Amino acid sequence: MDRLRAVHEVTVANPRVPEQRAAFFAALSTVHGLIGASYPIDPSVLALAPCLEVVSSVSVGVDNYDRPALRQRGIVLTHTPGVLTETTADTLFALLMACSRRVVELANHVRDGHWNAAIDETLFGWDVHGKTLGILGFGRIGQAVARRGALGFGMPVVYHHPRVVSCPELADKALAVSQAELLSRADFLVLTLPLTVETRGLMNAERLAAMKSGAILINGSRGAVVDEAALLASLDRGHLRAAGLDVFAVEPLPLDSPLRRHPGVTAFPHIGSATHETRHAMAELATSNLLQALAGERPISAVD
Numbered sequence: 001m002d003r004l005r006a007v008h009e010v011t012v013a014n015p016r017v018p019e020q021r022a023a024f025f026a027a028l029s030t031v032h033g034l035i036g037a038s039y040p041i042d043p044s045v046l047a048l049a050p051c052l053e054v055v056s057s058v059s060v061g062v063d064n065y066d067r068p069a070l071r072q073r074g075i076v077l078t079h080t081p082g083v084l085t086e087t088t089a090d091t092l093f094a095l096l097m098a099c100s101r102r103v104v105e106l107a108n109h110v111r112d113g114h115w116n117a118a119i120d121e122t123l124f125g126w127d128v129h130g131k132t133l134g135i136l137g138f139g140r141i142g143q144a145v146a147r148r149g150a151l152g153f154g155m156p157v158v159y160h161h162p163r164v165v166s167c168p169e170l171a172d173k174a175l176a177v178s179q180a181e182l183l184s185r186a187d188f189l190v191l192t193l194p195l196t197v198e199t200r201g202l203m204n205a206e207r208l209a210a211m212k213s214g215a216i217l218i219n220g221s222r223g224a225v226v227d228e229a230a231l232l233a234s235l236d237r238g239h240l241r242a243a244g245l246d247v248f249a250v251e252p253l254p255l256d257s258p259l260r261r262h263p264g265v266t267a268f269p270h271i272g273s274a275t276h277e278t279r280h281a282m283a284e285l286a287t288s289n290l291l292q293a294l295a296g297e298r299p300i301s302a303v304d
């Protein structure tokens with residue numbers, strides 16, 4: 001805020017907070033830049049912002065923004081890749097460990113006073129080390145998850161990515177395979193791809209059924225990549241063992257969502273990058289992007 005206020009007039013208003021909504025929409029008529037995250041910027045919002053030059057998103061994902069509409073208006077869109085890679089990979093590995101070793105369930109077992117005797121096999125978990133780690137979407141975050149699995153847990157890694165990617169650190173430890181082979185081989189399948197027209201609903205009933213029996217699905221991309229009803233059906237049938245989800249089709253997850261209490265689901269409140277250090281780094285980068293673009297310079301991380 002200090003960096004922004006030193007150069008520009010700043011209005012702080014969150015359109016999701018009912019008391020601040022009017023202020024946000026009123027400010028649109030004069031703003032040159034927007035900075036924030038997770039609020040959809042579509043043609044109806046753009047129509048109210050005739051002077052807008054830059055949208056600086058404090059996120060790596062940019063599925064909330066109507067990119068063709070922004071491009072048509074010549075509005076620069078920036079985001080915050082890189083600074084959140086390792087933290088997001090930590091979160092996804094935490095979900096993977098939590099699902100396989102039943103961390104939340106067993107911690108609650110103690111907390112709720114049920115630890116009266118040594119646990120038996122009904123509460124045993126499943127090994128992580130040595131199992132096959134599958135990554136769908138082998139960008140920065142996917143590669144960072146793969147490094148944790150391959151170098152830390154001795155996991156063979158298979159991945160699928162739409163383009164050829166080079167990852168020298170994992171040269172002999174991660175194998176590019178077809179999507180079908182990935183689904184059939186992975187004991188853990190981690191989704192780290194952006195939400196696009198091509199990836200929406202990608203993990204449908206058919207692809208979930210093509211996953212290895214007893215596999216665990218981890219979603220750190222966007223909720224809409226997975227058909228949630230089909231996922232629940234697969235868990236209920238016992239085909240998939242568990243799912244670790246940081247993202248959902250509707251966020252916050254509605255109270256009546258069956259995903260909230262399903263015994264096979266470990267759900268996080270979209271916290272991939274949510275550490276003090278990383279959110280601060282994202283805010284700094286988003287601020288630099290905004291200031292640079294408003295000054296007519298090339299921003300560090302422009303999307304379009």
Ligand code: DGY
Pocket residue numbers: 037038058059060061062084272273
């Ligand atoms: C990101 O950076 O895209 C996170 O998922 C927050 O939206």
